[in-house]
């Protein structure tokens with residue numbers, strides 16, 4: 617081996633070992649690369665992720681390997697002569713068609729999953745079992761509005777709460793708006809990430825599996841201003857019966873919403889009055 621390469625490799629060993637050691641507890645806690653997945657949609661996205669990682673990983677190793685090989689093989693040497701080439705038509709065809717085929721494969725693989733999750737016609741908005749929550753984002757906080765035990769918005773038992781509390785084993789449909797700029801509601805464990813765009817009411821959904829009952833962090837995944845980093849929300853997943861009880865409790869403690877919007881705690885929802893609720 618060339619001496620310079622040897623020295624470089626030797627110098628790299630210690631820092632790489634240090635990084636690997638420091639990263640070990642994170643891997644142990646969260647699994648390799650990805651945090652725990654708590655929904656079927658999340659599992660599907662993970663499978664897709666690993667297929668793409670394998671394909672791009674192999675291509676990366678292949679191209680970088682060749683690059684290093686050629687750098688060494690054709691390094692400057694005493695008496696070495698430059699070789700003039702006008703290119704190779706066949707090689708160009710191969711390295712154009714192969715990646716194009718892979719991209720097409722990825723496009724085909726992901727389309728079914730994308731449809732299942734994102735197509736309005738496939739969303740469980742009409743599912744009687746679905747729980748609907750209104751999400752309002754503002755620099756730099758999340759607000760949640762619940763329909764209360766009667767499951768109808770615009771009634772006496774509606775309430776707002778600073779935390780997203782949802783049941784496991786049931787579809788949760790989020791109707792989302794932003795007051796000011798683009799925010800993004802991200803729950804890594806659900807593989808759920810949806811932008812909230814000013815001027816739009818965006819619908820998105822997820823279903824957490826039974827057994828996933830605990831607290832989760834909601835991050836704003838869109839750089840939305842100077843205090844973006846403080847825009848942390850909380851989500852709690854409860855077993856269905858516990859959730860129904862909690863919903864009644866929270867409704868009793870926090871309802872009704874002042875839909876005249878003179879009360880400062882619900883004032884932010886002036887931005888989203890009952891006249892603009894969707895039909896369902």
Ligand SMILES: [Cu+2]
Pocket residue numbers: 755756798799800836837838839840844847
């Ligand atoms: Cu934000």
